[in-house]
Amino acid sequence: MRINENYWKLQDSYLFSTIAKKVKAFLAEHPDQKIIRLGIGDVTLPLPAAVVSAMHEAVDEMGKKESFHGYGPEQGYSFLKTAIQGYYARLPVKLEEEEIFVSDGAKSDLGNILDLFDRHNTVLVPDPVYPVYVDTNVMAGRNIVYMNANELNGFLPMPDGQVQADIIYLCSPNNPTGAVYHKTQLKAWVDYARRQGAVILFDAAYEAFISDESLPRSIFEIDGARECAVEFCSFSKTAGFTGTRCGYTVVPKELTYGGTKLNSMWLRRQTTKFNGVPYIVQKGASAVFSEEGQRQVKANIDYYKENARIIADALKKQGIWYTGGENSPYLWLKCPEGKSSWEYFDYLLTQAGIVGTPGAGFGKNGEGFFRLTAFGDRENTKEAVQRLASLR
Amino acid sequence: MRINENYWKLQDSYLFSTIAKKVKAFLAEHPDQKIIRLGIGDVTLPLPAAVVSAMHEAVDEMGKKESFHGYGPEQGYSFLKTAIQGYYARLPVKLEEEEIFVSDGAKSDLGNILDLFDRHNTVLVPDPVYPVYVDTNVMAGRNIVYMNANELNGFLPMPDGQVQADIIYLCSPNNPTGAVYHKTQLKAWVDYARRQGAVILFDAAYEAFISDESLPRSIFEIDGARECAVEFCSFSKTAGFTGTRCGYTVVPKELTYGGTKLNSMWLRRQTTKFNGVPYIVQKGASAVFSEEGQRQVKANIDYYKENARIIADALKKQGIWYTGGENSPYLWLKCPEGKSSWEYFDYLLTQAGIVGTPGAGFGKNGEGFFRLTAFGDRENTKEAVQRLASLR
Numbered sequence: 001m002r003i004n005e006n007y008w009k010l011q012d013s014y015l016f017s018t019i020a021k022k023v024k025a026f027l028a029e030h031p032d033q034k035i036i037r038l039g040i041g042d043v044t045l046p047l048p049a050a051v052v053s054a055m056h057e058a059v060d061e062m063g064k065k066e067s068f069h070g071y072g073p074e075q076g077y078s079f080l081k082t083a084i085q086g087y088y089a090r091l092p093v094k095l096e097e098e099e100i101f102v103s104d105g106a107k108s109d110l111g112n113i114l115d116l117f118d119r120h121n122t123v124l125v126p127d128p129v130y131p132v133y134v135d136t137n138v139m140a141g142r143n144i145v146y147m148n149a150n151e152l153n154g155f156l157p158m159p160d161g162q163v164q165a166d167i168i169y170l171c172s173p174n175n176p177t178g179a180v181y182h183k184t185q186l187k188a189w190v191d192y193a194r195r196q197g198a199v200i201l202f203d204a205a206y207e208a209f210i211s212d213e214s215l216p217r218s219i220f221e222i223d224g225a226r227e228c229a230v231e232f233c234s235f236s237k238t239a240g241f242t243g244t245r246c247g248y249t250v251v252p253k254e255l256t257y258g259g260t261k262l263n264s265m266w267l268r269r270q271t272t273k274f275n276g277v278p279y280i281v282q283k284g285a286s287a288v289f290s291e292e293g294q295r296q297v298k299a300n301i302d303y304y305k306e307n308a309r310i311i312a313d314a315l316k317k318q319g320i321w322y323t324g325g326e327n328s329p330y331l332w333l334k335c336p337e338g339k340s341s342w343e344y345f346d347y348l349l350t351q352a353g354i355v356g357t358p359g360a361g362f363g364k365n366g367e368g369f370f371r372l373t374a375f376g377d378r379e380n381t382k383e384a385v386q387r388l389a390s391l392r
Numbered sequence: 393m394r395i396n397e398n399y400w401k402l403q404d405s406y407l408f409s410t411i412a413k414k415v416k417a418f419l420a421e422h423p424d425q426k427i428i429r430l431g432i433g434d435v436t437l438p439l440p441a442a443v444v445s446a447m448h449e450a451v452d453e454m455g456k457k458e459s460f461h462g463y464g465p466e467q468g469y470s471f472l473k474t475a476i477q478g479y480y481a482r483l484p485v486k487l488e489e490e491e492i493f494v495s496d497g498a499k500s501d502l503g504n505i506l507d508l509f510d511r512h513n514t515v516l517v518p519d520p521v522y523p524v525y526v527d528t529n530v531m532a533g534r535n536i537v538y539m540n541a542n543e544l545n546g547f548l549p550m551p552d553g554q555v556q557a558d559i560i561y562l563c564s565p566n567n568p569t570g571a572v573y574h575k576t577q578l579k580a581w582v583d584y585a586r587r588q589g590a591v592i593l594f595d596a597a598y599e600a601f602i603s604d605e606s607l608p609r610s611i612f613e614i615d616g617a618r619e620c621a622v623e624f625c626s627f628s629k630t631a632g633f634t635g636t637r638c639g640y641t642v643v644p645k646e647l648t649y650g651g652t653k654l655n656s657m658w659l660r661r662q663t664t665k666f667n668g669v670p671y672i673v674q675k676g677a678s679a680v681f682s683e684e685g686q687r688q689v690k691a692n693i694d695y696y697k698e699n700a701r702i703i704a705d706a707l708k709k710q711g712i713w714y715t716g717g718e719n720s721p722y723l724w725l726k727c728p729e730g731k732s733s734w735e736y737f738d739y740l741l742t743q744a745g746i747v748g749t750p751g752a753g754f755g756k757n758g759e760g761f762f763r764l765t766a767f768g769d770r771e772n773t774k775e776a777v778q779r780l781a782s783l784r
Contacts, residue, residue, distance in 0.1 A: 001558040001589055003654075007657050042462035062636065063443075064438050065437060068632075070632075105667045107665065111666075117393065117395060166394065167393060242463045243460075243670065258395050262395075272503060273499065273504060274499070280447070
């Protein structure tokens, strides 16, 4: 049996293990130092009460013969898909129910969608980048072309007509940079993709953090996107589902390549290799869209956004260049005094007991930059900011 | 962008849609006829009380900041993996915790594991077969070789030294035939696989239905299997998790091809393209292994097995040849009087109001055979058997 030798080309990522090792070593030397983690990409607030209550009800249903649910539709229950449809309608974006596929999260779908594409496609990814976009394509042996995201373009790279691409990854609000494309920029991407006959894989996992109403929360707010884009969304950061696992992917019916509808291919892929999201979880997810759920989710996001504002204010006061933090839970700052990402990491850890994420871990253009996140506790965030201020 | 054109080679399956159409047409003509479904492959009993109670607790934990769980380990929580370890220990089969990967179900893993294998491998599948084995390999463009399962070999095909194979699918207890390999048979498969340098993908989703203690419930009861087999298990049929989604896959550390450990590859695949099973679901699954949980699960399985016994007795009385039904929820019978699978389907539907599954839907060797299942309600099963008897 021959293995898939593309796995040999995968690079090991030592980013988070190196961070853990450095923190451990520091704490061994300074056991009384309180560490504040502003590098965390995971939520810390509990599930909204509406979700908890819907899941309790669903658990009870599953415990009684007359209300028990066995296999559900692989692509998700109608009660959740119509709720998602309603959520899009507010933008306004009109979706058909059959264009919405409920899944166990954006990460799974971003990886699995590649099943539909030939190996001999060229993939365009921004640098710095969420490592999953790169690794999933390396595993399939695809050629990857990087586009530079940097200070000059505000970490929002634009299409280059000279570059040929088949599969294009866009993430807005961006992880790790927090930068958000505006509509004219996304329109340029849509036009480019259509000229190239390419598909845009649009990662909208952080859309709920956008409060500026002029910014697009879905690529389907852009004319022509239904002919060239798939959108990936998640309840993870919106409603605290990182450990509860639910997301959804939108595949418009217009999306046709080589005479074949991607929507039909994805349906076939999911019905063959997936068996749907737990009924209990789908019930919880649908409660996110209730009036009560939306109010509670907004309160959680406001809490994280206030954290982001507190960090952003501190960076502004210190004259540190950054993106994100306004319509995103991430702040991406330029390390002061020409420090490298890891130098700044060591500096913050040893001088202030603050742990962030070195930008160099997300690609070559991340060198000299640093990611802070707003997912921490309010008191800790405030204390971190005071510690930062006292460094000057 | 070029799509994966292997999708064009997929055959549409009309099996269950044709069944639905025929039943609908019959009911339109005979609105008062009570239909009994003995074709159903889904469980009907609710989740065991121990599972329900564990999931309520977990939902409460997720609703409080101090006990909230965000991202968990992609390969599953230790509390569940050690419980699974203990479950295997009773066979006795010794597994390391790192050899167990918790997933959202056997169907997902059976499809996704193929990511690890080169396209140019030859796949050996039995006919009749669970269609997922075939479709997932067609999607990847692999060459498929069929082995005949038939009345002569009791629907338990044995290895043929003349046939070259790289990836071998075995399912025991089998879906759709209910046939179960004994240890010497599996040993022959293990020896064959090792000689060929092949990997066995062993689908043990129905292991909990085995009560004959001489029959293997895991391929790892066989010497040498750790060098050539991956095992796929599920809580679906064992504990009623078809709509709750949890399974586990065992990848032994000895499993090495081309100098690469499959265990490391699978870990890399899952950490890249998967984000773990919901905490709530893993808590529910771990309750299956509590003393109370095991008692409740056994009661459910006994219920289904009693249904199987009732059907089997009826078949015996009528002199109908069948496999399964004893250590399996499936009964696979030879259609009487030389009827074809669909002729017998029509006969049972129109003469007795019973709906089963035509064997022809599972491959060419299924023609002339018919699948009945034990997952129905006791009263309905009894009534079905009476109706069958009155046909003579």
